[in-house]
Amino acid sequence: MTSAVELQSLATQLRRDAIRMVTHAGSGHVGGAMGAAELFAVLYGGGILRHRPSEPDWSERDRVVLSNGHICASWYAVLARTGYLPLEELETHRRFGSRLQGHPARAKLPGLVETSSGPLGQGPSVANGLAMALRMNGSDARVYCILGDGELAEGQVWEAAMTAGHHRLGNTVYLILANDVQIDGRVSDVKTQEPIDRRFASFGWEAQRVHGHDVDALRAALGDDPDEGDASREATGKPQCFVLEVEMARGVVAWEGLAKWHGTKPSPKEAAAALEEIGEALGYEDFPIVAGNNNGARP
Amino acid sequence: MNIQATAKRAMRDAFGETLVTLGGENSDIVVLTADLAEAIRLDAFATAFPERFIQMGISEADMMGTAAGLALAGKIPIATTFAIFATSLGNQPIRVSIGYNKANAKICTSHGGVTVGPDGATHQAFEDVALMRMIPGMTVILPADANEAAAATRAIVEHDGPVYMRLGRIPTPVFSHPDQGFRIDEAPILRDGRDVAICAMGIMVSMALEAADELASEHGVEATVVNVHTIKPLDKGTVTDAARRCGCVVTAEEHSVLGGLGGAISEVLGATHPVPVERVGVADTFGESGEPDEILEAYGLTSAAIVASALQAVGRKR
Structure with missing residues (x-):
């Protein structure tokens, strides 16, 4: 079993990768990507997902739907760090010809991107459809749908939440990154979404809050009960919602919690200071930046 | 070739019946509804295949996204509702979750166009074809x-x-043979003439055939009638050949004259063989309550309107 220290190192590297990708691209969404670092590390590196990097389209894989597609920098990074993508490709993010589009595109990465995302609120419905199909096929694979808290203002999220609750999609897990930040400010100022866990519970879900930067807490919450095995969660028939309490731009104190870092690119100087503060990740090296504009972009 | 209509039948009835047959042949078919199962004639499918019938409630956007997910996992989802709700309320997930993903989902709607009648403007879809044509x-x-x-x-x-298919609500004349088959890439020519080409879609095709009879008997004008059942991808070859042969074109659609069949044909002919084009359809306006026949008459969706437009088109030929 991967140790907590190793998982935290992976998360640290994903943070570094996200900062370097967005800075090199000259645009992008760095803050949310940094806030999701521990989640991606635990999902892909902590034994939560059932998946095979050597066989991305394995039919029994758990499905991941990134509904808040704008945080894709650290998601592409974890795919590279777990063997799905060449590390060299990370520098192409958001560039013309790249497979690593500004928002995840199934057409560019078939088999890896389960569904294209970007316009908020659409992932949960697709996740439900995937879950229904898996259930019809008798598969015990799960569907994990990642959302932001600001995204919950989209009505389609609640249509989908009703659907999953009503149809008892026990193989469905929504992971909500609750950082209380959206483009125009605090989520609690723009449009209140809390109490997210109680809202989901009232829609027929099992819901709980988790410290989203604590790899042990995440692994304990998302993992199966060792005594009951992986059937324990499906037994209730209730879909699962985890409200992950996270911080925008976690890891760089001057950036943390600021709406500015939703979609602002760091200057080279800011990036250098941020990387210095985050420090190097044990056992990892930064992906190469060969320099030049489209260098490395794939046709 | 003259085609005589034998009887009237609603397209949604034929659709519901066919779904049951197909459901028995292919276990990947899944049917979804947004609280309109009876209106779209899904009851027989729901009874025969309850495990493959998904009631979504009144949530068109969610239904389209769910259909996308089912398709991406290998099912053949058929998402059904009224034309207006599918294409307006469901537009964003149709664009991204279905279209951009190239999901193998089928959006099948009834109550398109004006024939929804007394329900009025909010329920009459004049723009659904234009909206769906724009999805790559x-x-x-x-x-x-x-x-x-x-x-x-x-x-x-x-x-x-991905497919968008619009079906009619009311019984309309049945003139095609039950065993004729259907090729998506081919617009059938139902009648040959050399003076004007009438390109019609949906319920306007039978009116175009009526109009062609009248043009021949009353005005000595011989019309070609093309059944453009597939607006996208359009059978550009057949449309261009008809325009070349006849020298002018009339389009007829139960839809806005903007962005639908008239728009599509004008786009093609502007590039291949420019000739006068007259468009029969709904002007740039909302509808209103009334019986279907009253609405069709008031909004100029009649064989008489096709005849008038054909004569005008013929008059514009050089």
């Missing part, structure tokens, strides 16, 4: 009668890729 990779089909609706339903299930 979307196939857009409007069968002309109940027999063609049955054949088209089979064809869209066999076709790999």
